[in-house]
Amino acid sequence: MSVTLVPSLPSLPTAPSAPSAPLDVLGVPGEINLDYAASAPCARAAADAVAELLPWYASVHRGAGALSRRCTLAYEQARQTIGDFFGARADDHVIFTRNTTDALNLLARAVPAGTTVVTNSSEHHANLLPWPRGSVRLPVPSDPDGAVRDLAAALTELRRGSSPALPVLVAVTGASNVTGERWPVAELARVAHRHGARIVLDAAQLAPHAPVDLLALDVDYLAVSGHKLYAPFGTGVLIGRADWLDAAPPYLAGGGATSHVGPATHDVTWATGPARHEGGTPNLLGAVALAAVCKALDEADRGLLAAHEQDLLDRLRAGLAALPHVVELRTFGPDAPRVGIVSFVVAGWDSTEVATRLAAEHHIGVRDGLFCAHPLARRLLGEAAARTGRRDLPPTALRVSIGLGSTAAQVDRLLAALAELG
Numbered sequence: 001m002s003v004t005l006v007p008s009l010p011s012l013p014t015a016p017s018a019p020s021a022p023l024d025v026l027g028v029p030g031e032i033n034l035d036y037a038a039s040a041p042c043a044r045a046a047a048d049a050v051a052e053l054l055p056w057y058a059s060v061h062r063g064a065g066a067l068s069r070r071c072t073l074a075y076e077q078a079r080q081t082i083g084d085f086f087g088a089r090a091d092d093h094v095i096f097t098r099n100t101t102d103a104l105n106l107l108a109r110a111v112p113a114g115t116t117v118v119t120n121s122s123e124h125h126a127n128l129l130p131w132p133r134g135s136v137r138l139p140v141p142s143d144p145d146g147a148v149r150d151l152a153a154a155l156t157e158l159r160r161g162s163s164p165a166l167p168v169l170v171a172v173t174g175a176s177n178v179t180g181e182r183w184p185v186a187e188l189a190r191v192a193h194r195h196g197a198r199i200v201l202d203a204a205q206l207a208p209h210a211p212v213d214l215l216a217l218d219v220d221y222l223a224v225s226g227h228k229l230y231a232p233f234g235t236g237v238l239i240g241r242a243d244w245l246d247a248a249p250p251y252l253a254g255g256g257a258t259s260h261v262g263p264a265t266h267d268v269t270w271a272t273g274p275a276r277h278e279g280g281t282p283n284l285l286g287a288v289a290l291a292a293v294c295k296a297l298d299e300a301d302r303g304l305l306a307a308h309e310q311d312l313l314d315r316l317r318a319g320l321a322a323l324p325h326v327v328e329l330r331t332f333g334p335d336a337p338r339v340g341i342v343s344f345v346v347a348g349w350d351s352t353e354v355a356t357r358l359a360a361e362h363h364i365g366v367r368d369g370l371f372c373a374h375p376l377a378r379r380l381l382g383e384a385a386a387r388t389g390r391r392d393l394p395p396t397a398l399r400v401s402i403g404l405g406s407t408a409a410q411v412d413r414l415l416a417a418l419a420e421l422g
């Protein structure tokens with residue numbers, strides 16, 4: 001199959017002018033990808049950066065040769081670029097991981113003993129399952145203000161019952177992978193800090209759609225995945241406060257994570273800094289690809305990109321709302337701020353069958369299922385049935401997600417295909 005560049009801002013009446021070529025995304029002619037939230041297509045910036053480095057590809061932090069020195073430099077420059085892009089503080093660590101799941105698992109292993117983690121039932125499994133026993137899972141709120149109130153109440157209660165010295169970590173998403181709805185991160189961070197807690201932001205779905213700045217949001221840790229941010233090649237990042245990370249046992253014990261290993265079994269001095277948790281040969285290409293996308297996004301007009309995405313999202317949601325057999329899933333009100341992700345059901349149709357038909361008959365790729373957020377998806381399916389009074393809604397949902405390179409024509413093709421099911 002041939003691979004071509006899909007221009008990222010095609011003709012849409014309200015669309016801003018096209019972004020620079022680095023933010024074009026790779027695609028296959030004729031195939032409509034509306035599943036960015038699972039894995040976004042590769043940005044040209046990422047592909048170019050990898051292609052440029054490949055002839056030099058060699059070891060990182062392990063060789064004295066010119067190739068190896070260049071690769072080491074590229075890896076550390078990528079760390080700096082990514083940290084800067086996400087507003088890392090001077091003393092934060094920027095640790096390369098495999099993805100967001102890996103980053104949150106690393107943090108879960110690094111929290112001090114006795115830490116209570118407070119999260120919400122609406123989270124992706126990656127932000128529900130790694131946390132230690134005794135974590136508090138707040139119920140799904142009905143609006144963003146409710147999320148802030150619930151957190152304040154939970155932290156007040158926790159602090160009443162426990163020593164103020166015991167650490168508390170609040171774990172929240174920036175944007176839901178099911179509904180695209182944005183969470184009030186800065187407000188939640190304020191509440192967390194007022195109660196002496198720390199906060200980690202799962203930015204897997206927010207970062208591809210909006211600037212995310214640790215300092216501006218005042219969050220303590222941030223986790224992202226390169227493959228959702230137009231940078232495949234398999235890296236993720238955990239950024240955040242150094243103290244817990246430097247005190248924790250190494251996440252990946254092995255070469256590169258030590259500063260001294262003696263002859264006795266336990267005669268090991270572990271490195272501090274990112275190296276402590278990055279044992280083994282690192283994913284250089286993943287790091288360089290993600291840094292290239294961060295740089296390209298940094299140089300782009302994010303306001304224009306967001307405006308284009310919101311136009312498409314409005315078109316998509318209005319089109320879905322006009323189909324009487326389609327019901328959108330949502331946690332908050334219909335006008336809550338959201339990124340380019342929409343989940344819905346087609347009444348009377350099994351969601352897997354709809355997704356299969358869209359692929360086979362229309363060359364449209366969407367996601368179906370419960371989206372690794374089973375508690376939330378099941379709740380929203382129940383809520384959709386209650387809201388509409390329909391008894392013919394299926395037990396799983398469909399999800400459409402858009403971003404760079406998505407077009408009005410693609411959205412219209414989807415809507416036309418769904419209309420045929422009515």
Ligand SMILES: Cc1ncc(COP(=O)(O)O)c(C=O)c1O
Nearest residue numbers: 099100101124126177204205225
């Ligand atoms: C909100 C959210 N958090 C975390 C993850 C986990 O990301 P990854 O599979 O890249 O680890 C996802 C993946 O869909 C997600 O949507």
